[in-house]
Amino acid sequence: MTETMRTRSGGIRRGATLASDPDDAAAELFAALDQPDLALALVFVSPRYDLPALAAALQRRFGNALLVGCTSAGEIAPMGYMTGGISGLSLAGPDFAVACERIETLQDFNLQSGQEVVGRLLDGLARAVPQAPGETGRERIFAFTLIDGLSGAEEAVVSALHGALDDIPLFGGSAGDDLRFKRTFILHGGEFRSDCALLVLVSTTRPFRVFKTEHFEATDRKMVVTGADPVRRVVSEIDAEPAAAEYARQVGIHDDTLTPLIFANHPVVVRVGGSSFVRSIQKVNDDGSLTFFCAIDEGIVLTVARGVDLAENLRAQFAQLEADIGRPALVIGFDCILRALELDERNIRAEVGQLMAGHNVSGFSTYGEQFHAMHVNQTFTGVAIGYGDGESKA
Secondary structure, three states: OOOOEEOOOOOEEEEEEOOOOHHHHHHHHHHHHOOOOEEEEEEEEOOOOOHHHHHHHHHHHHOOOOEEEEEOOOEEEOOEEEOOOEEEEEEEOOOEEEEEEEEEOHHHOOHHHHHHHHHHHHHHHHHHOOOOOOOOOHHHEEEEEEEOOOOOOHHHHHHHHHHHHOOOOEEEEEOOOOOOOOOOOEEEOOEEEOOEEEEEEEEEOOOEEEEEEOOEEEEEEEEEEEEEEOOOOEEEEEOOEEHHHHHHHHHOOOHHHOOHHHHHHOOEEEEEOOEEEEEOEEEEOOOOOEEEOOOOOOOOEEEEEEEOOHHHHHHHHHHHHHHHHOOOOEEEEEEEHHHHHHHHHOOOHHHHHHHHHHOOEEEEEEOOEEEOOEEEOOOEEEEEEOOOOOOOOO
């Protein structure tokens, strides 16, 4: 099954496939996404595929074009949410120019590494994109990351990159594997690889906005992390009590019933720079500790959050984006897997999927999201890209 959206300029195309055979899936995606002056093809892939066979099939189709992507915990396609398939999009000139670099050995990535990567990519874009008088070119650029979702390195990588990008807005997503938590992959250079990340810079003549939204508000219930291993993202104690038991007490449930759905419904937030950022729990461990999707250090104050209506929150976000740039021609959207679990629990997946489809969202369900300098959870983040001058918005 393939669905495709084409703008009149041909600068943006979207597609999806549920074909299980790698060759068939690659053929359908190429038919949907190929266009003249192709600058980027971006795909989000179910881990159910034979990944080496799929990478080879995609490489045969797309050839020397820049093709990148990652494995997912669910896909956002032209028809809304789906699982077990591949969603994709492509960007083409003259509206878009793209530069990309793969980051290896994530545990060693630092501020100097970030400066070097960003410098090389900005130099590449400067050569490719002529600047108008008075422009620096930076005002036309946004950046996004795709990161191995089980690397535990998102905080260090995104912090270093954001420092180098300065005023260029950044968003990103951590690759998934359908809640197996075994291994996640990044697609680059014709191969699916682990322990790596991609930084992609996009220069465009179209209006755009990088955004994030989450459907939670802080309560007055606060907890202090008194025992933690930030490298492993494990919290052993909260308020000097075993972490799982104290978390369960704070949210009013029994600690023997802690599940991913409970964690999705009862997240905690931290305050940074006057804003709240969600810190979600991945699992409870046999010793009563909690593993988080983000690094948590001792002394951090966690605030129990209360959910608001997810669908209404999303409608408000889309309304704000339309007020800023008009109806989006494309939204590249990275949506936390815990939000997808909540959609199923509340039986609103179809409703929210239609909201996504109606606003031209393509993306995937993630194991974490990046926004500017922060690695976050239970967040929907991305970039909304508007229509070009004189282009049909139908």
